[in-house]
Each structure stands twice: as C-alpha cells, then as structure tokens.
Amino acid sequence: MAAYSLLSTLFIQSSSPFSRFPNRTQKLLPTSKPSFLFPTNKLSLSPLRCLVPNQTKNNANIKSDTDYLVSSALDSLFLLCTSLALSFSLFVTDVGSASAFVVTTPRKLQTDELATVRLFQENTPSVVYITNLAVRQDVFTLDVLEVPQGSGSGFVWDKDGHVVTNYHVIRGASDLKVTLADQTTYDAKVVGFDQDKDVAVLRVDAPKDKLRPIPVGVSADLLVGQKVYAIGNPFGLDHTLTTGVISGLRREISSAATGRPIQDVIQTDAAINPGNSGGPLLDSSGNLIGINTAIYSPSGASSGVGFSIPVDTVSGIVDQLVKFGKVTRPILGIKFAPDQSVEQLGVSGVLVLDAPANGPAGKAGLLPTKRDAYGRLILGDIITSVNGTKVTNGSDLYRILDQCKVGDTVTVEVLRGDHKEKIPVVLEAKPDES
DSSP states (O other): OHHHHHHHHHHHHHHSOOOSOTTSOOOOOOTTOGGGSSOOOGGGHHHHHHHOGGGGGGHHHHHHHHHHHHHHHHHHHHHHHHHHHHHHHHHHHTOOTTGGGOOOOOOOOOHHHHHHHHHHHHHGGGEEEEEEEEEEEOTTTOOEEEEEEEEEEEEEOSTTOEEEEOHHHHTTOSEEEEEOTTSOEEEEEEEEEETTTTEEEEEEOOOGGGOOOOOBOOSTTOOTTOEEEEEEOGGGOOSEEEEEEEEEEEEEEEOTTTOOEEEEEEEEOSOOOTTOTTOEEEOTTSOEEEEEEEEOOSSSSOOSOEEEEEHHHHHHHHHHHHHHSSOOOEEOOOEEOOHHHHHHTTOOSEEEEEOOTTSHHHHHTOOOOEEOTTSOEEOOOEEEEETTEEOOSHHHHHHHHHTOOTTOEEEEEEEETTEEEEEEEEOEEOGGGO
8 A cells, every 4th residue: 555655656746746836837847957856955056157157047947947846846745745654554553455444333223122132142042953853764775764854942941951842843753853052963852741731841961051041930920012032943944033022811722732721821923933833932031931832824824823831831840840750630530522512412511421430530430421222322421510610611621620739639510411419539640640
C-alpha cells in the first residue's frame, strides 16, 4: 500500500504536477538550465544576473518560473507526506486494504430476541438425537442388517447419563443410538418405560462433563397464552427451535401404545413435527414444562395443534423408572367394552367384558359378560361410579385409578341387571409389574 502511494505521487509529479494555481499552464523549461529544476535559494539569482548581463531581460520570466516550481514542489512534498502517513497507519493497525474503508454497524437485537437466543444456547447442550435401529434380513443374501427405522428427540435428565424420551420413539428397537450436542454418539440401554403415559428412560455411558441436565420446572401453574419453546430434531434436522404459546391446558390424549388416556396434557401452537417427539417444551425461563409427544394433523405435519405431557406427570414416572425400572400403576383387572357399544345399549358407564378370577375385580366378585347355553348374550356388570365419583366412560375410570395406589381399597358401584350394588375392590399392580 505504501509503495503504491509513493509511485502514484511520483507519477503525478512527473506528468501533471498539482499547483495552488489551477488556471496556470505549465511552461516547458529549456534543457540548458538544469539548475532551475531544484532551486534552493532565491538569493543566488542576484549574482547570476551580474555574471550574465545580456540576459537581464529574462529575469522576470525566470523569477516567475522559480516561484511556480517552488509551489509545485511544496505541493508534491505535502502529498508525499500525507500518502506515507496513511500507509504507515494502515500498516500499524493491520487491517485489510479493502476492509480499511468499510464501516460495519453492529447487529442490534431486541430484548426478547436476545432472551430467545440465550435460551437456545443454554439449553441446546441438554437435547439429544435418538436413532431407533431395527434388525432386518436381506431377502437376497439372507444377511441380518441393522437399519434405522425411526428417529426422535430426548433430553439429558441427570449426570448419571439418564435420557428421557417418548416410548413410541424407542418402540420395537433392537438397538438405540444417542447423539449429543457435540455430535458424539453413544450406545443407549433402556432403563424402563411406561407405555400408558408414553415415557421412556435410556442410559448412556458418556463422560459427565459432556452431560448437561436440563433444568426441570413446574407445570401446575401454567397459564394459557404464555410463551413456550420447543427444541428437537424434526425430519432429522438436529437442534431446531420453534416458538409459540400455550393454547390450552388439561387436554386429554390417548397413549399410542395402549390407548390409555393421558390427562392434563399441554396444548401448544409451537411447530411440532415428526422427529420432535421426546424433545423438551420449555418456558421463557428455560425450564422444562413438558415432553413434546403428539400433534393433531390430517397430513402428519405441523398444523399448529401440538401436545406435550406435563413435567409434573413425567417427573414421578421418571423417578420410578430410574429407581425400579418400572412404573407400579394400580388396575382393576378387567377388560371393558368400547364406549360406543355401551351408548348403543342406552346406559351410562363401563361394561365389564372380562374379569379374570385371579384379578382384583374377579376376586371381589364382579361379573363379566357371557353367553348362556342358547348363545344369548348376558351383559356383565356396568360400573357407574368408583369411590362416589361418577363413571361414564373408560377415560373416567382411568382418571380415577391414576389417583390411587397399589393396595388401596376402592368402592365400585355397578349396575347388575335392574339393581345397583357396591363392591369393595383391592387394587393390584399389573402382573408383569409385580
């Protein structure tokens, strides 16, 4: 840069020197007077005039040319010094020749934007990518291959390597891979799962410095309209952030595995797509308030109606899975008819189809539906209330049982023929959970 400035200055001096008198034309100097090219002292002209008396008539022209050359030399010297100073400053500051003259304005974000960016940066390390692998046999070579059959999201629960996700994300998997935020992948083992609530816990053997547990919040005090943020891996695009608000509370959806209803579900309009399942739903403080689990959409893509299991429900399930590897949930031990069938009979309640003799309801004496010797259908007991709470359908029955514990004695009111009876039943755990 400095060399270019110096050459430019010399070129300007030799071809068209700058002058403080722009309207004055440049005069060609005779080659026989080289001393005028660089005059050093105007007083030296006087002795020169004495030695050359025949040239006194040209003294005026010589003086005028001398003044012009002095002015031009001063202009050139000024430009040279300025160019050298600019080149030196660019060299000292060590900036590029192009960027030295480019002025960039800093990016300004609004307060809410800064909060969202900070929330994403702080919580992304807690979100993981889960790959569900299944064993398939090649039809031509008969080789057994392990191929991905699905993917989803999850989040780190604690420093011990526990990862929480949805059960339907890992269902049917022969092997599971968990990818952390730094793109390191680990084999995962299933600690336990709860099909009824669509929750599963995995475990990875990763260094503790790579595991960042997500902060757990509370879902009991949520309000419709407050902002929520969903982080997940929709369509395999890892660590995607979507925002929205809480559209509704205390919704009810059915478990994809067992059909058992999940109560107090959070409804949100934050975009939730395939691959978001198992990812966290956060409040504006970055605390976990739910697990993204389902959407309502005819096309399978986000339609603005997503559902998340509340964290208050998840926390109790995860604690049991981590400690015992299973969830102990009470049952009546019956199979009941679909709600539509009972409605067609013109009654309200839960129709008992089967009550195994070794189950809680069978031991208590509830009657199942059966056929007589002539093939005619004899309706079993119809449950109308439990502990005084009215039961109109299967969801009501599940909702009441979720508030009970194994070993509790409940009073079941049934419609048997044309009269009602109250039967005490001792709740038991599922046979595979005992």
